[in-house]
Amino acid sequence: MPDDKTFIHLRLHSAYSLAEGAVQIKDLAKHCIGNKMPAVAITDTNNMFGALDASLNLPPTGIQPIIGVSLAIRHQKDGDNLHQKAPEPGFVVLLAQSQAGYENLMVLVSKAHLDSDASEVPQIGIADLAGHTGDVICLTGGVKGPVGKYLQDGEDEKAEDCLKYLNSIFPGRLYMELARHSVALEDALEPTFIDLAYKYDIPLVATNQVFFPKRKMYEAHDALLCIAGGNYVDQSDRRKETPEHYFKSTAEMVELFKDIPEAIDNTIVIAQRCAFKVPTIDPILPNFTIDESMGEAESLKKVATEGLEYRLSRHVFDGENDQELGIPYYERLEYELGIINKMGFPGYFLIVADFIQWSKDHDIPVGPGRGSGAGSVVAWALKITDLDPLKFGLLFERFLNPERVSMPDFDIDFCQDKRELVIKYVQDKYGHDQVAQIITFGKLQARAVVRDVGRVLQMPYMQVDRLSKLIPSNPANPMTLSEAIESEKKLREEISNEPNTARLIEIALQLEGLFRHASTHAAGVVIGDRPLDQLVPLYRDPRSDMPVTQYNMKYVEQAGLVKFDFLGLKTLTVLKKAVEYIAKRNIEVDIENVPLDDKASFDLMCSGNTVGIFQLESSGMQSVLMNLKPDMFEDIIAVVALYRPGPMDNIPRYISCKHGEEEPDYLHPLLEEILTETYGVIIYQEQVMQIAQILADYTLGDADLLRRAMGKKIASEMDKQRARFQEGADAKGVDSKQAAGIFDQVAKFAGYGFNKSHAAAYALVSYHTAFLKANYTVEFMAAIMTLDLTNTDKLHIFKQELVNLKIPVLPPDINKSLVEFSAEVIEGENDEDAVGGTLSDGQMRGVRYGLAGLKNVGVAAMESLVEERDKNGPFKDLADFCNRVDTRQINKRALENLIKAGAFDSINPNRAQLHSAVEMMLREMSLATQERNSNQVSLFGDQVEEQSIILAEVNDWDLIERLKCEQEAVGFYLSAHPLDAYTSVLARQKVVPSTEIEERAAGKGGFIRLAGTIQGIRRMKSKRGNPYAFLSLSDSSGGFEVTLFKEILEAQDEILVSGNSVLISAEVKRGDDGSLRTTAQGLETIDSVAMRTGTGLDVYLKDASNLDAIKEILANHKNGRGRVTFKMNVRHDDFPECDVDVELRERYKISPSIRNAVASLKGVIEAKEI
DSSP states (O other), X not given: OOSSOOOOOOOBOBTTSTTTOOBOHHHHHHHHHHTTOSEEEEOOBTOOTTHHHHHHHSGGGXXXXXXXXXXXXXXXXXXXXXXXOOOXXXXXXXXXXXXXXXXXXHHHHHXXXXXXXXXXXXXXXXXXXXXXXXXXXXXXXXXXXXXXHHHHTTOHHHHHHHHHHHHHHSTTOEEEEEEOSSXXXXXXXXXXXXXXXXXTTOOEEEEOOBSBSSGGGHHHHHHHHHHHHTOOTTOSSSOOOOTTOBOOOHHHHHHHTTTOHHHHHHHHHHHHHTOOOOOOBOOOOOOOOSSTTSOHHHHHHHHHHHHHHHHHHHHTOOSSSHHHHHHHHHHHHHHHHHHHHHHTOHHHHHHHHHHHHHHHHTTOOBOSOOGGGGGOHHHHHTTSOOSOTTTTTOOGGGTSOTTSOOOXXXXXXXXXXXXXXXXXXXXXXXXXXXXXXXXXXXXXXXXHHHHHHHHHXXXXXXXXXXXXXXXXXOTTSOOOHHHHHHHOHHHHHHHHHOHHHHHHHHHHHHHTTSEEEEEEXXXXXXXXXSOGGGTSOEEEOTTOSSXXXXXXXXXXTTBTXXXXXEEEEHHHHHHHHHHHHHHTTTOOOOGGGOOTTOXXXXXXXXXXXXXXXXXXXXXXXXXXXXHHOOOSHHHHHHHHHHSSTTGGGGHHHHHXXXXXXXXXXXXXXXXXXXXXXXXXOOOBXXXXXXXXXXXXXXXXXXXXXXXXXXXXXXXXHHHHHHHHHHHHHHHTTOOHHHHHHHHHHHXXXXXXXXXXXXXXXXXXXHHHHHHHXXXXXXXXXXXXXXXXXXXXXXXXXXXXXHHHTTOOEEOOOTTTOOSSOEEEEEEEEEOTTOTTOTTOOSEEEEEEOOGGGSTTSOHHHHHHHHHHHHHHOOOOSXXXXXXXXXXXXXXXXXXXXXXXXXXXXXXXXXXHHHHHTHHHHHHHHHHHHHHHHTTOOOTTSSSOOOOOOOOOOOOOOOHHHHHHHHHHHHSSOOSSOGGGGGHHHHHHTXXXXXXXXXXXXXXXXXXXXXXXXXXXXXXXXXXXXXXXXXXXXXXXXXXXXXXXXXXHHHHTGGGOOTTOEEEEEEEEEEOTTSOEEEEXXXXXXXXXXXXXXXXXXEEEESOSTTHHHHHHHHHTTEEEEEEEEEEEEEOOSSSSSEEEEEEOSSOEOOOHHHHHHHHTSTTEEEEEEO
16 A cells, blocks of 8 residues: 555546536646646546546646546335336446446446436446446445445345445455545444445445535535526525535545545555546448448449549530540549548548438438538549539648548538438448437536526526626627626626625636536437447437437547538528429429529629528628629639638628729739639638649648648748748749748638638529529528428518518418418419519419418418318318317417418408407317217218307407507518508608618718618627617518617617617618618607607597597597597488588697507597598
8 A cells, every 4th residue: 555645536526417517627637736636537427428538638737537437226126116206326436447447338328328218317227237347446336326225225135235246246346435525324324334345355445526626616516406406596305415525635535534544545546456548549430332342442433433424424524525624533533532542531432422322312402512522523423512623623632631631521411301311321221329429518608607597596587687688699709707797897786786696696607617418419420330339438318319429529539430410401401392392383493403604693692682592691791792793603602701700801802803993913923823713812721722832832732731820820830831831932933022922911811711612512502592582583482481480580581571572472371371381373463573583484473371380370280270171172261160170289379370360361351350259269169079079970961060150249450459469470560560550650751661771872871761660689889898789670661770879779778679660860871891871860669759740630430439438548648739530421300411520629649559549449430640
């Protein structure tokens, strides 16, 4: 035994013990070094998430990781039966002594996750340990171990039997674990543990189960346990640990166990016996050949050559110069195959090509490529990508660099609806135990941790919500809580003035950044050549039946697994759906082979009408396109690459050079050929590589290393590359001063240069969407709305786009709508202006609203409704509907929303009347359903007898109420717009429709009045900390956006609520970049304007039955400037028929809301605002 007292923690829960452990692996070395501990065990609860992380990051600091796990063992009690709640499992600590021990741990941990019932904690039976204990040390687990749990239950014999069994399967490797956390149960059972240890010659070992690093973190850790368990801190009936569960020092542990020194010494013995760390492994792939008689390299050459011949015959050969045209392609193919085979990756290409080809054979759309893979001729030949790399100047070395061996990485986009089918194919082909998804870990970020801590402290929701919203939200680069406190004055004031807030923030700061939960990576899939639990521990995501690796993306490849990205791209599904809709017109569109010079597509982009166009739909991008006026595919590639922070600064120069307003600067005559395509602007990473190749004689492999060095800007590497570049340029006869200048200029661009292969592939998807929108507009819009069926915000944008395009939006209709959105011919109307697309057939079509696009109706319910209608014909009336539709499918909420949205208008346009009859309709539907199900028939045949439905007389909703209900059901206004109720007010105020904003901004711009209903607000802060906001509004013509600065924002903050209609005085003008800027100079609600300016109200009376009600309404709106006049048709003996006007003496504040209130009364024929 060592003489110097040293202690090693053998039971530590890192942050990978999700929402339980609060010790970050990156901080663990600091704690060990500070306490002079040469090693530490990572024993997370039922997982090995951190094993590779610790193995890679602790040894460089001089700390030996001990790889282990706290594993749950199913606890068996006498009398266990299905009707009793299963007892909590006991935990043992298992530590790997070697590679063999590590492999056993992986099997056991994987089994706990994959074989446990979804309702229980991952666990194994104690018998499951047998056969997997070699080179594994076991600690008995203390009072919460299987032995301790039997002793707690008074089952001493079972406890002893359990200990004997563990001793038999861990011969010489079982330790009796003792812990002293000031817990009475530990004190009570410790003598029994020691007696049993001596009886069976089992060595003792001391542990302190670590959950948090310092004693002072106890309160924060307790809150973390509450977050995990959904409890409150003040609850007594919940899990609690003690303040002693922290990372104790050697001195503290030696003092604590001074009566049993061997228990301290044995921690060192165990650490010495566990001198193992998880190794990194080179990538392992399953063997893939097309024929048993040939290897992978030969198989790849065969299929790639055949594929290239097909591609050339379809896209390159002209029938006259085929041999000459094919030479560069075959040369490139040979070159690429040589590198792929040398690097050992032919199998990777074959595997990817196989599942992509399977997808295409099974009508599953696949993207044209993503990332640098589009630069490979082999990938193009294998149909992995769909862009000719030679035609577009895409470089293979950007994908696979012969100078730097790294795994190829194809990111594949699939139609999102069928992506799972491709993954299932891969599982079936390689084996379900050899394919897995990849784990990800969700962190407690600033806003989330404030909300979670506030909840467990039982602070008022509104207060916590307000606090969390004081933290600026930026998903791309989330702000930390410390940064938010530093930057936000209001947050600092809340902390200073409110003790509860200060406590919340103090706890939140300690928990921020810890892992909260595990989930599955959206795209990553690994494929192995053997059962995966031989390479990595596995986890089960409760939402999937597919295994998941316990190592995340950062570490899984270092464990020997190769990642394949199966991405779901909604746009591919939109394209497929649109092509299906177009096919209903007997037109077949081969989207992959549409011409890349379609005038209508470029005209669409030039107009900026790119809502729904992949990558090109933001307002900023629309402005760029209108200025750029793209007229060739290369322009789209460029704009996709340029429209990002950094490169965006070069957009004006690119546009000016394209239009001949500025001379391109090619830097050097040798570079003109490379830079001509982009008018002298360095846009692509590939251009950086080619500049180095041409000007300084780099190989493309070396040039890729140069590009990487320039991107990372490491001074020592840059100095080395500068000398290499200068030397190469000198040999080419380039002036040394000019070469140095070019190097600096290229280095500047390289930092944010874009991957051209990726830009080109995504530009192709952009072009395909533009092609369909330009040529088959209605079908495209129906398709894109179908793919956002439940996204109200997107549907509203698309609805506004339909209005802008003058395409009819046909309302939901139980007799005409499908479940999804559809393109519908409007009988008797001609499409003379080709609003339905350049390839319109002359028939006017509109987009019919899909029933499932309504809120809270349910896709399945709408499917059953449409199925019934298709089977037995349209619904004739309300009684017919109630007689035929099943109440088990359509509930009260769905029925109400169908009515509110106007889906019943074709059989009864009085929505208020139907809405008041919902309960009666449900009763009738229920009776009819029961009668059908009981197989009862009427005396008159085999049909259920149709009951007539008598509806009460109810006045229909006025426009405002109708639209309010419509918005509740649809998410926005469909049949009209709230401003339609204010036509006289808008006319009096000389309000400009939003469609005229562009025109008014021409020249120097000017000042106009706008009216709109608020759709949303984005609040921002300037660099100086001043608030400003972008207000999204709509009028009956479409949507628009207005900028509000500090003065108006603060003065009118209370009325800036979604749904409010406002009148805005605004300045409109063009910015220096050509973008439209609309800035508010004044703002007020339209109701206040109406009341202030309303001139009068004419009330047409049928009788005098509601004069008192009218008087009551008007009494609340006195002291205005509007006259009220009653108009009546009066009969008298002396005057057979006479019109009488009665003007009231007082003046009132007239507004549409008053008009509507009066108009809705019985006895009022009409109320007109004048």
